Amino acid sequence: MFVDSVELKLSSGKGGQGCSSFRREKFVAKGGPDGGDGGRGGDVWFVVDKNTDTLSHFKGKTHLKAKNGRPGMPRKCAGKTGESLYIKVPPGTQVIDKETGELLLDLTEEGQKVKFLAGGKGGLGNVHFKSSTNQRPTYAQPGEPGEEKDVRLELKLIADVGLVGFPNVGKSTLISTVSNAHPEVADYEFTTLTPKLGVVAIDEYRSFVMADIPGIIEGASDGRGLGIEFLKHIERTKTLLYMIDAANYREVADQFEALRKELARYSTELAKRPYAIALTRIDAIEGEVVNEKMWKLLKSIDLVPNDVLKKYGVDENYIGYGSETKGNPHFVMPISAVAKINIKPLIFALADVMEKRQ
Known part of the structure; x- marks a missing residue:
């Protein structure tokens, strides 16, 4: 199950109660106070783990809480610190304040580790309150409460190349041909209901990540179809590959213009993103x-x-064109994922586009 948005209440642990006790030992009269401090409450951390690619493991959970600190003990023994809560999320996860909508964290780097909520401090034991005027203190501090936050986690997939096109244009077929992804492929529209990621191998040492985004329709930016739900995943992609259906009844120029318009209406930044056309x-x-x-x-x-684009080995019967002009596509290449026409040249051309952007 692909889940890209969940709402959670997060709580750090409460500090442990300080201990109020007195030394009791044979031959030691009036041993005095010896109550230990309470343990600190556990913290809440976010950890970015690339081995996860969805937020589905939070499905059905509403409240995640770190452990409380343990109370202090006699003989000046401190209570145990509460166990911290480590929340593993995939790269591209945003932590948003549920009440205000403020972006609190943007977690994009593998291995990134951020303390989100600090645990409450443990209370001081009565040993800290003895003085010349109060040699028998019975007071010990309670632990401080932990922090709480209502948040919304949103996932925006991170990929090097994002496939953009109308339903049934061949995006799933392409990503299943060039990568290790296995999306459903069928001869009807909206086969892909959730985004899919695939790793495309260029050679023995180089690879890039390709994202198959569910088909966009005209009006997607206004909430029509599945497009508005998944357009946000295109925001993270470094390069867009517009896929235009040569066998469709609509003119290829009209298809391209409609796609560009929907992306621009959703985000002006997307309209400026480097792109190519297949x-x-x-x-x-x-x-x-x-x-x-x-x-x-x-x-x-x-x-x-x-x-x-002969240098990439483009089939001579189907010639592609490249451009260095700013604002234009890096290349336009005819392909067939089923017949494997110009697939290798496409991979090499996309690799060159990404290398030029670095």
Whole structure:
């Protein structure tokens, strides 16, 4: 189950009560106070763990609490410190104040460890209150209460490349072909109901993470379809790959324009993100038609081809184009995940785009 938003009450531990006791020992008259301090309450920590990729392990939980400190003991023995609570979350998790909506933590780095709530201090034992005027204090401090916070955890997936396209455009097929991900693939729309991550191997030493985002429809930024629920996951991706269906009845330029418009309406920052274009499902139409659609798409975005992507091994029957012009796509490449046309060139081209951005 993929869960990307949960609400929790978090509490650190209460400090232990200080001890009020007196030394009782044979041959020691009036031994005096010897009550120990209470233990400190446990803290609440957030730990980023890349072995988790969803918040589903919090499903059904409403209150997470660290352990309380133990009371102090006689003979000046301090109580045991309460056990801290370590909350493991996947990279890309945001901790938001439930009441105010304020962003409290943005956890993105693997191994990142942040103390969120401090445990209460333990109370002082009566040994601390003896004086020349009060040689038999019976008072010991209570422990301080812990801290509490109502929060909402939201997950925004972190990936190097995010696939953006209409439903049934071939995103799931592509990510299952190039990576270790195994999303459901079928010939109907909205097959993908939750985002999927896959690791794409470039060579023996290099790889990148690709995210398959559920299909976007026109009006997604206004809440239509599944798009608005998962558009937030695209925010974390470094490069966008727009997937345009060559076999669709709609003009390729219209598809691209509609996708750009929805992303821009959701976030102006997304509209400025580096991107590339893949013309998909070219195995379903003739090669001449593919090239015709390519030219229409290039013309619609005023892209003048200045580099035929032969260096990546693009199939000569299906030529892709690259551009260095700011604001334009890094490349436009026709592909077929089913027939494996231009898949390797696509991986190498995406790798080059990411290396140029570093």
